[in-house]
Amino acid sequence: MSLLGRITKRRTLAALIALSVVTTVLGHPAASRLQNLLSPLLAPFRDVGMYLTVTMRQNMEAAGAKGLTLQEQEKLHNELDTLRGYTAYWKHEAEKTQEQLDALQKFQKSYSPVKDLPCELIPARVVGEASLPYTQERSLNVGQDGGAQPGEWVLVTDRSKALPSGLAVVSASALVGRVTGAGAFSAQVQLVTDHHFKTAARIRRIPDPGHPREIRLTAEGNARIEILNEKNNRPIDVQAAGDGAGGLTIADVWRYDNVQPGDLVVTAEDKFLPLEVRIGRVQEVRPDPMHPDRVIIAVRPEADLSTLRNVFVVNNLPEHISRSAGGKK
């Protein structure tokens, strides 16, 4: 009773402030644990809120789209009819090819060692965003119990289930971010556009026969100008970083590499993601004011991060598991 009598508001406040100082000093590891403790409490209702947010954003984007004139509508209808014809033809061709491929795979499975993407793709759903706009983070409804670990990559793909094995899995996919913290039931994802996001990447230039572009190549100390073609089009290794404003930037790229808007930016293979996945497209190339022979590149993310909902965490499997199981779908 005397102890309770001594607990005043001022003492409580002093204790709370002291607690804040301690947790501040403890830094990121303690913060991550505390944040993961709160996540399960918020998750059920956040899921509904996030569904509403994403749906409203998609509807607003659709409503904000510019209307078409009658002529444009007619032109689009005609194009659509033509495309339908092509689709029917290619569907038939694809079915034929698939049959041949199945037969070949059956043969390969019987007589060769298993080769597959050594990754497990864990489906997850975005259930919340960070409270404040300083960080570009999302919360996932999958945590360590579901297989998500800090450092793993997060992808978004246009297929929600029945993913085929192999590189085709990610052919229509885009990198969304990286898992920075994971509790038992939830994980935090740092988006590719976050201030602190950095990754090794590659620029893949897309040659356009209609608009040939000149690049400078150096071999055995001699520099020469050539037209970009499939033979000399080597990927450019770069470091991509989030700009905190919905995009990424790449610095220190040689002006002579002649990177242009529309070129692809893909991941460089690492131990967590042993394959190439699209990060975004070059949006703008501007000269570096500090280095006249270099350029700074602005990249627009491939995935629409504002309406992000269903994603996949890439869980890299140990080699012995991937060999014995043939990878997981």
Next chain:
Amino acid sequence: MRWVPFIILVYVVLLVQTTVGKMLTFPRTALGTVGPDLAAILAVFLALRLRDGADLAIAAWVLGLAIDLTTGGQAVGPMALAYVVAAAAVLRVREAFFRERIAAQVFLAMIFCLLAHGMWVTIQSVLTPSAGRSWGLYWQMLKQAFALAIYTAALMPVGHWALRKCERFLIAPQAGRSRGARGMR
């Protein structure tokens, strides 16, 4: 102060701020992503209405901690401290204003956000490992904080009006006239 309804309201504010409230965010501006701090609106409302300074400080701490726990910063705790300091500042100056005036609400919300977010950005920048720290990034976050303060201040009158409707659930009736802040001195 009625603490149970307050905690429920904090929970609701947190849910809104991390989900539906993001509809109010502008993701691509020259200053970066700009969005409001809805918890700050509640904190300023309490700073204008509560008579007991200790109650206000504890409420501000809870709100700040809630923000800390749902923002991916370097540490949990800086926003709790920053909210307490900002609430104390608003409590100090509130007697100089007519709190029903929209201009006063807007001004005090802006002061609150500038103080709280300025402190938060500074502490987070100090705690960031040196590899990811730069003056450019710090300056950009300060500009974001400034934009956030203006945006939140613009929403303050609407928030104040809505919170006035549920004031009796949050704040216990207080007898007598207000004679300034108590308990924080």
